[in-house]
Amino acid sequence: MPIRNILVALAGSGASFITFKYALYISKLLNAKLFAIYVIDEKTLTDLLKANVFVQKEVEEYKKDLENQGNSFLERVKNLSQQKDVDCRAVLLKGSVHDEILNFAEKESIDLIIIGELKELFSRKDIFYQPEERILRDAKCPVIIVKNQDLVERLFKEI
Amino acid sequence: MKISDYLKEEFCIMELKSQTKEDTIREMVEILNKTGKIKDIDKFIKDILDRESLGSTGIGHNVAIPHARTDAVSGFLISFGKSIKGIDFKSLDGEPVNLVFLMGTNPSDLNLYLRMLAELSKCLMDNSFRKALFLANKPEEIISLFKKFEGV
Numbered sequence: 001m002p003i004r005n006i007l008v009a010l011a012g013s014g015a016s017f018i019t020f021k022y023a024l025y026i027s028k029l030l031n032a033k034l035f036a037i038y039v040i041d042e043k044t045l046t047d048l049l050k051a052n053v054f055v056q057k058e059v060e061e062y063k064k065d066l067e068n069q070g071n072s073f074l075e076r077v078k079n080l081s082q083q084k085d086v087d088c089r090a091v092l093l094k095g096s097v098h099d100e101i102l103n104f105a106e107k108e109s110i111d112l113i114i115i116g117e118l119k120e121l122f123s124r125k126d127i128f129y130q131p132e133e134r135i136l137r138d139a140k141c142p143v144i145i146v147k148n149q150d151l152v153e154r155l156f157k158e159i
Numbered sequence: 160m161k162i163s164d165y166l167k168e169e170f171c172i173m174e175l176k177s178q179t180k181e182d183t184i185r186e187m188v189e190i191l192n193k194t195g196k197i198k199d200i201d202k203f204i205k206d207i208l209d210r211e212s213l214g215s216t217g218i219g220h221n222v223a224i225p226h227a228r229t230d231a232v233s234g235f236l237i238s239f240g241k242s243i244k245g246i247d248f249k250s251l252d253g254e255p256v257n258l259v260f261l262m263g264t265n266p267s268d269l270n271l272y273l274r275m276l277a278e279l280s281k282c283l284m285d286n287s288f289r290k291a292l293f294l295a296n297k298p299e300e301i302i303s304l305f306k307k308f309e310g311v
Contacts, residue, residue, distance in 0.1 A: 044274065044277045045273070047280070048277060048280060052251055053218055053280050055214040057213055066269060069269065
């Protein structure tokens with residue numbers, strides 16, 4: 001079965017940029033459409049509001065800041081995909097990170113999900129809290145975990 | 160990413176000298192000055208107090224988490240302070256505060272900050288964990304309690 005649609009899940013960090021470069025490489029190689037997804041973690045904001053750590057006004061301010069950061073990150077990845085001539089749609093979503101990624105993957109008939117390196121698990125409960133872990137376990141399509149920054153940079157230069 | 164990755168022994172005050180909310184915040188910010196990550200200490204304190212003016216961060220159960228995202232710091236910072244007598248934080252449940260966690264972040268580290276606040280709030284929901292923090296006498300006990308709770 002050909003891989004036509006690839007989703008890369010991004011968190012806005014430097015490591016996310018490496019993940020994106022690898023996704024560009026694979027998309028170019030397979031001539032697939034790439035969906036770059038950045039999710040604003042509204043669930044954590046809501047949880048902090050419920051725990052009385054945040055007040056409503058603060059939540060709104062954080063949402064705005066996170067949205068600005070997300071848009072600016074997606075702008076950078078769009079520019080990069082144009083440079084490499086890859087068909088890439090950058091999408092900003094809001095909600096629970098793993099739910100949004102998995103729902104989007106299903107809706108857009110994604111054939112492959114690419115995520116960054118998994119964080120170290122300190123306890124079994126981390127499996128339920130870390131978005132990458134949940135994407136890996138619950139996705140209905142294959143998932144690639146990007147590792148080795150030097151290798152990614154080398155591959156990226158080849159395209 | 161865990162609280163125990165960021166909370167260090169030298170940033171734990173086992174008996175706060177301060178008796179008011181404002182003094183406590185100042186005392187706990189000052190101890191973080193040795194990180195070298197505070198660019199403007201007065202602004203950092205002001206930003207935390209401004210946040211308090213929106214509503215107390217005394218979240219109940221004798222706990223307060225004063226915090227601010229501010230360009231007065233670089234990176235992410237956290238300190239811990241304990242008061243046996245208790246401090247009036249104008250908490251939601253009206254009870255005095257014995258355990259204070261002060262946090263600050265540069266706006267560029269917002270995602271990390273939110274995860275840390277969520278992690279801390281999760282830890283502090285546990286009654287026995289709060290009790291153990293209150294009974295601890297040394298900074299190393301605080302760190303070790305977090306490591307144990309976080310499964311490190």
